[in-house]
Amino acid sequence: MLRLGNPRRRINIGLIVMTFVLSIFAGRLVQLQGLDSKIYTAEAAKQRVHDETLAARRGSITDVNGHELALTLEAREIFVDPSEVGAAQRDRVATVLAKELGESKDRVAALLANPASRYQKVAVTDLSVAERIMSYELKGVGSKHRYRRDYPGGDLAGTLLGFVGDDGTGLAGLESTFNEVLAGRDGKQLVETGREGQRIPMTRSTLQAPVEGRNVRLTIDRDVQWAAQKAITEQVRATGARTGSAIVLDVQTGQVIAMANAPELDLKNWEKTPQEDWVNRSVTEVFEPGSTNKVITAAAALESGAVRPGTVFTVPDRIRCADQVLKDAHPHATERLTFSGVVATSSNVGTILAAQKIGDQKLHSMLQRFGFGTKPGSGLPGEEAGLLPDWKTWSGSQRCTVSYGQGVSVTALQTASVYQTIANGGVRVTPQIVAGTTAENGAFVPSAPGKRTRVISERTAKEVAAMLEAAVSEEGTGGLAAIDGYRVAGKTGTAMRYDTRCQGYCGYTATFVGFAPADKPRLVVLAVVQDPKKEGYYGGEIAAPVFKKVMTFALKSKKVPPTGTQPPPVRIRAGE
Template sequence: MVLHLGNPGRRISIGLIAMTFVLSVFAGRLVQLQGLDSKVYMAEAARQRVQEERIPARRGSITDVNGHELALTVEVREIFVDPLEVTPAKRAQVAAMLAAELGKPKEWIAAEIADTGKRYVPIGTVDPIHAQKVLAHGFKGVGSRHEYRRDYPGGDLAGTLIGFVGDDGGGLSGLELVHDKLLAGRDGQQSIETGRDGQRIPMTRSTRRQPVEGRDVRLTIDRDVQWAAQQAIAEQVAETGARTGSVIVMDVQTGQVVAIANAPELDLKDWAKTSAESWVNRAVADVFEPGSTNKVITAAAALESGAVRPETVFTVADDIRCADKVLRDSHPHPTERLTFSGVVATSSNVGTILAAQKVGDEKLHEMLRRFGFGAKPGAGLYREEAGLLPPWKEWSGSQRCTIAYGQGVSVTALQTASVYQTIANGGVRIAPSVVAGTTGADGSLVPAAPAKRTRVVGERTAREVSLMLEAAVSAEGTGNLASIEGYRVAGKTGTAMRYDAACQGYCGYTATFAGFAPADKPRLVVLAVIQDPRKGHYGGEIAAPVFKKVMTFALKSRKIPPTGTEPPAVRIRAGE
């Protein structure tokens, strides 16, 4: 066999062609990576390298009128673990340490640490000093993160009024929700570049946007009066076996709410374990028929129209026919002749109906509307209701009588308190308010805008109704248990049948008492409402004592002295 030598030139050519092909592939890939897809890979690299972090803003405080904090924000540290950084040999020790320091189940912590698919596992929240103690153990993979926590030092003090925040720090109910944007401020943000071990890369870029702290909200609530109101209504609800109760204290001259209490009240430190029904501020959300406390509006309408004077005498029987129904008086009695002042003082249903008939349905409806019925009071509270005021043309035959004494219309406790503030303030209604002001950018208090003022009735009408209400608290009136030694007190009892959707009709009663003091120079209004009591049900028996306790405390707390005057004599019956 003859062997022929290879052609070196051809071998070199083939090798060069092969090398050119391989290099072109690499070059094409390089062009793709650095040219066509460079932005995609740069973005992915930045995503892996740059860490975004939220810088929480401090939520503003909610304080009472004197600056005492009812809701505040405290600094805390969230303890977390990076399971990938904890070596298997140290997992048991880390779990035992965290369980002991944070009071968490050791088994749960161990299971979380073993899950290396996670890089961030929150274990618990502690104060900064305790966090330093945890980190002092020196375990790799255990860290802390700066956070804020909402705290309510008063527990259930004004609980349903203030409300609470959720796990994300946002308001969920009450004033925390209504003023959430103002209180929350604006979170900041920062971004830094980190390596594979999570450590920041020196000399790399970082951006930071500072958080804007939330603003404080100062309320008109007086912490001490609020506490006294809650104590008084809670004790009476328990004593009478009632379903719920509410108390409102208002400043006559400003319309500011000094206290707004409910029983049972919401404990803000343990709100998550309660039902959503207990989160509601019943004083502004629950509607009910006011009963005889509503007679002041009928009296004002009668006096304002000129159809009736305080001395006008009515022949009052024990009952009266209205359309197809016979309505009974508030208490059994033989036919008697009462002055209009006596009608109000003795809380006569029949006498009130006779006065209302002189006024007429349309004018009575207009007066109810002017006092705020059928519209929200305007305090801007969470779930504030407007009640129900039917158009006068739709009143049934019996409603034309019952509305005069407070059955057939529905109101809230705040609406009723506003009625008595109007009478006490010489006939000028001031929209109720609970916010005294907020903090400005420089930390100074910015007072809230003045509340809307509306002339409802004349000064003379308001003064004459006030004298009637004083007579109602006298020995001959139905509200004598509300009298306060040394002070002139004006007020009215209310006992109304209570509509209950559960029984689809009237079941039980609503007992109320509303009044103000000093009667001749009014400063404070107090309203007590007790729903569905089981031991007694008359407003003069179970609501008036609550009024007395709360008003007595409020007068002393606010250093309001007696006026030292004597009430004028009021004729109750004809011939006296």
């Protein structure tokens, strides 16, 4: 007979099996939701919660009147997710992005041809361009909030301002020097994203708010900077010169009103500019100053008491110094010049004769007091100290040539500072480029005034100034620097130029530097042109016209009126 199974036993066995299985599920559930819940919650958060940097807005660099020379604009970063762009859509996406962004289609296509990547940056662009791109609704194309550095003036004060890299960090110029002040501090927030990478609404939380960068206000006047840059650039082009610089200083404060170089750096296309043109030549390029240095010899001679402005020298057109025969710029018969006449006519021989009355050590000491051999102290990046050899090491001929500016080297800013000292009654003020910065609360914090140092006596300064005013007269070498209605004091300089390319002296440095009004000085202007090839090479021919243009504009821009006085008579030659 067939026996039927016990249904009660089957049910009990089934219940036991089900209970065992369910207990396993329950235990696993307890483990997941109880014991290990924090671990799995953290792992899930890693997949959907991401840190996102909140970029800080970089501070602005402005001129002395608050006009922005460097500022930060709202922008958008356009990116692609190659894994979301199908092979059939890549050509269309590449075409659209290349057209709207001005990029190479091949470059965009190369970014899209990497489907293993989830993120590829294409470019940073303006808001309007980003909006147009997003209106195409291209799958895999997105945009992020970014900032973009802009320079409204293009190349205006380009080498002075410098530039920033793609990450917003200052790489050159004042952008680099004041990077910590300008940069601010980035913030951070958490965002949650879905499986496709889209953001989940209402899930952001800010961990740290960004702190905006602070502004830097310069002593530069935008209008005077433009005029100086225009004048030096035009002269460099007209003379076929290698480079040039023009500087404008405030006599009383030492503040730099303009600092222009040619060629200048176009900040909107700095990546395409050779690195040698990134530097600020006004403070980095050293050269032998030539006859502009004679004012220091004059000051040393007057301070020593060995010479007075009316002291007469018998001056031939050449003189032997050790193994060298040194000459004046132009041949002439032996003449009797006053010391004022020696400076006004820029006689090398007469200057050597005056230097011999004071000795090497005193001349070297005066060069040091005027700042030769040390950095001017402006704080500008790349600032050079020039070269001032110890007087004990001077060669036989160098003992003569140093007196008229050969055998020592300086920068344009150092030379301008010498004339600021003379114009300021013998008191040197450390050149200053930064007027101040803004604090985190937005209040303006002015920079400390430049250090003031007495270099020569007020009497000596006035006597040298009178000589320099005579140098701009019809009998002097700087007649082309004269400005109608104003009394101008200044000095030409022409020096042979040492060039590493030719491993010796080749070409010339043409300089003119002076101040106005001569009897109540307000502004110093320096113009230097390196290695002119056309139109001559003398400072009175090449650099003096630049001085005149820049000084005329600056005087009008700063509303400096003529003094209405007449210059005192200066005796140039004995017997006059």
